[in-house]
Amino acid sequence: QVQLVQSGAEVKKPGASVKVSCKTSGYSLTSFGLNWVRQAPGQGLEWMGWISAYTGDTNYAQNFQGRVTMTTDASTSTAYMELRSLTSDDTAVYYCARERKMGLVAAATYDSWGQGTLVTVSS
Amino acid sequence: DIQMTQSPSSLSASVGDRVTITCRASQSISIYLNWYQQKAGKAPKLLIYTASSLQSGVPSRFSGSGSGTDFTLTISSLQPEDLATYYCQQSYSTPRTFGQGTKLEIK
Numbered sequence: 001q002v003q004l005v006q007s008g009a010e011v012k013k014p015g016a017s018v019k020v021s022c023k024t025s026g027y028s029l030t031s032f033g034l035n036w037v038r039q040a041p042g043q044g045l046e047w048m049g050w051i052s053a054y055t056g057d058t059n060y061a062q063n064f065q066g067r068v069t070m071t072t073d074a075s076t077s078t079a080y081m082e083l084r085s086l087t088s089d090d091t092a093v094y095y096c097a098r099e100r101k102m103g104l105v106a107a108a109t110y111d112s113w114g115q116g117t118l119v120t121v122s123s
Numbered sequence: 124d125i126q127m128t129q130s131p132s133s134l135s136a137s138v139g140d141r142v143t144i145t146c147r148a149s150q151s152i153s154i155y156l157n158w159y160q161q162k163a164g165k166a167p168k169l170l171i172y173t174a175s176s177l178q179s180g181v182p183s184r185f186s187g188s189g190s191g192t193d194f195t196l197t198i199s200s201l202q203p204e205d206l207a208t209y210y211c212q213q214s215y216s217t218p219r220t221f222g223q224g225t226k227l228e229i230k
Binding site: 035037044045046047050059061062095097102103104105107108109110111113114115116 | 153154155157159161166167168169172173176178210212214217218219220221222223224
């Protein structure tokens, strides 16, 4: 079955970088897009961006432009999200989510999710 | 960016009740609307896609409707395991925006 397994919790100091991994199994990473979504404590869901593991194309949310890099390694079926220049506002659970096109209009849906990675930014 | 607004932000209902959550988009998004369920401490789970299509494995008491700017998620007979926060999301354009969530409590 489809599984996305993320790396463990991280504690970082302000100004540092974090790199979260998302190891996929049960499907071909290059056949689907991969999104990253974050959730601050007690808050809603925020889309960070998308990567095509097939082409390497990316689409980042404006809020993260210049500070985020999403990559994939097809040889290990793993996706990565690196976020730089961390502040306390980046404290959140970070999720990877597989994008699947569904329905007659081939709409993008997030049909499988990782378990989440808590990133805490604190001095 | 397309803004997604859900109402109510929270609601409390009894087992067996019919529950409706609404989601409004700031511009027309056709039927590019998904609904997710998130239980405490867990990742979101896809319930409904393209406004009204039920994801495989999701109980039939969940249904969705709407098009354009106004959408609804309905639970026909609330069950205890439906305790969760529900989010709508538009997939019409990027950035893929979510509603702020509706927290559903069981009386």
